[in-house]
Amino acid sequence: MVANRALKSIKKHKKGLWSPDEDQKLRNYVLKHGHGCWSSVAINAGLQRNGKSCRLRWINYLRPGLKRGAFSVAEEETVLSLHRILGNKWSQIAQHLPGRTDNEIKNYWHSCLKKRRVVKMSETEAQTTKNNYKYGEIRGLESSTSFQHIERLAQQCSFPKVLFAEWLSFDHFKNEGNLDNHSSSPEDNLVDGLLVNEGTSCSESDRKQDEVSVDDMLRLEDLESCLIDYFPGEFCMSYDMYV
DNA sequence: AACTCTGCCAACCGCACCGTT
DNA sequence: CAACGGTGCGGTTGGCAGAGT
Numbered sequence: 001m002v003a004n005r006a007l008k009s010i011k012k013h014k015k016g017l018w019s020p021d022e023d024q025k026l027r028n029y030v031l032k033h034g035h036g037c038w039s040s041v042a043i044n045a046g047l048q049r050n051g052k053s054c055r056l057r058w059i060n061y062l063r064p065g066l067k068r069g070a071f072s073v074a075e076e077e078t079v080l081s082l083h084r085i086l087g088n089k090w091s092q093i094a095q096h097l098p099g100r101t102d103n104e105i106k107n108y109w110h111s112c113l114k115k116r117r118v119v120k121m122s123e124t125e126a127q128t129t130k131n132n133y134k135y136g137e138i139r140g141l142e143s144s145t146s147f148q149h150i151e152r153l154a155q156q157c158s159f160p161k162v163l164f165a166e167w168l169s170f171d172h173f174k175n176e177g178n179l180d181n182h183s184s185s186p187e188d189n190l191v192d193g194l195l196v197n198e199g200t201s202c203s204e205s206d207r208k209q210d211e212v213s214v215d216d217m218l219r220l221e222d223l224e225s226c227l228i229d230y231f232p233g234e235f236c237m238s239y240d241m242y243v
Numbered sequence: 244a245a246c247t248c249t250g251c252c253a254a255c256c257g258c259a260c261c262g263t264t
Numbered sequence: 265c266a267a268c269g270g271t272g273c274g275g276t277t278g279g280c281a282g283a284g285t
Contacts, residue, residue: 052271
């Protein structure tokens with residue numbers, strides 16, 4: 001095994017960007033012979049690349065029928081709605097977008113996220129935020145107009161309320177009877193952070209069926225901007241952590 | 244003009260899965 | 265049944281180009 005790895009590492013394959021000449025060689029070969037086994041494609045086409053690299057290049061760039069350029073509004077909506085249902089299953093999402101590759105959609109999603117300021121928090125950042133706003137510190141702010149507005153938005157939205165309960169007020173959540181008040185801690189009622197609107201825990205499959213409407217998305221974006229205003233420089237929202 | 248910052252995107256890496264030997 | 269090779273997938277990285285200072 002170790003010897004095999006050593007032998008493999010001796011075989012130097014070219015890495016990095018593909019030259020037009022390499023593209024031409026690969027395109028010609030695959031169009032003429034089909035790909036079959038990718039490692040033999042690399043050899044037979046006269047490329048100093050490994051099979052994996054050839055496959056990726058073909059799928060993401062050379063394959064006929066690929067669309068180039070910006071995503072249309074319809075494509076963007078498709079990606080957003082499918083991602084809500086499927087999560088980071090880029091290949092499955094790509095199946096619904098003819099001419100787009102999983103890599104392209106993945107890249108688009110990440111840049112789109114950045115544009116929308118929906119930045120996924122690191123574990124520690126998330127924990128810090130939770131710790132800062134949970135239970136104690138936030139309660140003193142609840143009487144303010146801004147806070148009431150945020151809570152109003154949260155109520156209108158059919159996203160799992162734990163999203164807002166965790167960040168805004170567990171008392172509010174408990175008062176609605178959504179949490180078991182006899183539990184030692186509100187967190188005891190959480191199942192991996194997932195609660196449906198009525199406060200009952202749900203399975204992954206149930207959750208996937210709980211479609212999020214466009215209205216909800218708009219309300220959530222509104223809510224997000226309020227929170228960002230309210231906690232300047234400290235608030236960070238992660239849809240896919242909870243939704 | 245030179246430098247830094249930022250976003251985008253192509254490509255790599257590691258892992259899991261599957262079929263074959 | 266284990267070992268191995270091929271493939272597919274998702275996460276991550278690195279380089280480039282354009283914007284900003």
